[in-house]
Amino acid sequence: MGINFREVNPLEEISNDEWKIAIFTSFLACDFFTEIVSDFHFLRQRENGIWYHKEGWFKRPTNKDSNSNIITDPSDCYLRGRQYKKCYSLKLNK
DSSP: OOEEEEEOOTTOOOOTTEEEEEEEEEEEEEETTEEEEEEEEEEEEOTTSOEEBOOTTTSOOBSBOTTSOBOSOGGGOOOTTOEEEEEEEEEEOO
16 A cells, blocks of 8 residues: 554654554454454544544544544543554655
């Protein structure tokens, strides 16, 4: 796909040619310390530091979590039925 990635802290500064995404999952069950994922969800950080996501086909993108709080740190927000997993910085290969 031509994209480099690395795991980062959601509050970490990145260069102008990178962007950050956070991954949330919903799990079905745990089996011998292995999580069986039933769904995943992504958030993307904009230039102003606020995180945005889109719930489903017919809803508009939002910068708010399930408690109507603006998302400034995905590791500290509440998305009903989902848990924060990791944050990545992505960069196009040149």
